[in-house]
Amino acid sequence: MPISFHYDRKKEALYGTMTGQVTEEEFQTSLQEILQSAQFPPDTRTLWDLRELDFSTIDSLMEKRFITIRREYPERGRARLAFIVAGDLAFGMGRMYEMLSEDLPQTIRTFRKYSEGENWLLGR
Numbered sequence: 001m002p003i004s005f006h007y008d009r010k011k012e013a014l015y016g017t018m019t020g021q022v023t024e025e026e027f028q029t030s031l032q033e034i035l036q037s038a039q040f041p042p043d044t045r046t047l048w049d050l051r052e053l054d055f056s057t058i059d060s061l062m063e064k065r066f067i068t069i070r071r072e073y074p075e076r077g078r079a080r081l082a083f084i085v086a087g088d089l090a091f092g093m094g095r096m097y098e099m100l101s102e103d104l105p106q107t108i109r110t111f112r113k114y115s116e117g118e119n120w121l122l123g124r
Helices: 024-038 060-071 088-098 116-120
Strands: 004-009 013-020 047-051 080-084 107-111
Touching: 004 024, 024 060, 047 088, 047 116, 060 088, 080 116, 088 107, 107 116
Parallel strands: 013 047, 047 080, 080 107
Antiparallel strands: 004 013
16 A cells, blocks of 8 residues: 554654555555544544655646645644755655645644654644
């Protein structure tokens, strides 16, 4: 599965990974799994490791569809989301996703370095 995640109770943060090509259906299923988990609150802060995600198949229309899917799950509330990416294309796509998400209550930031993203997410 190209989307996986685990919850770190000590840090009170969800850590997710997306690899390869991710479909809208897989994205929606992952959101449903997050919301149905009894291990953590639905609005838990989340670090998404996207360094192995294939951004060549993602365009602005797909990003807009992902945001439309996110709107269907208001339970995510004010979750903080840190995206960790590799490369200029991925960073640009992450920044575009941030801008397209501005009307949603979540705070999203894109980082090139894992440690910087995790520190921001955890408020260090």
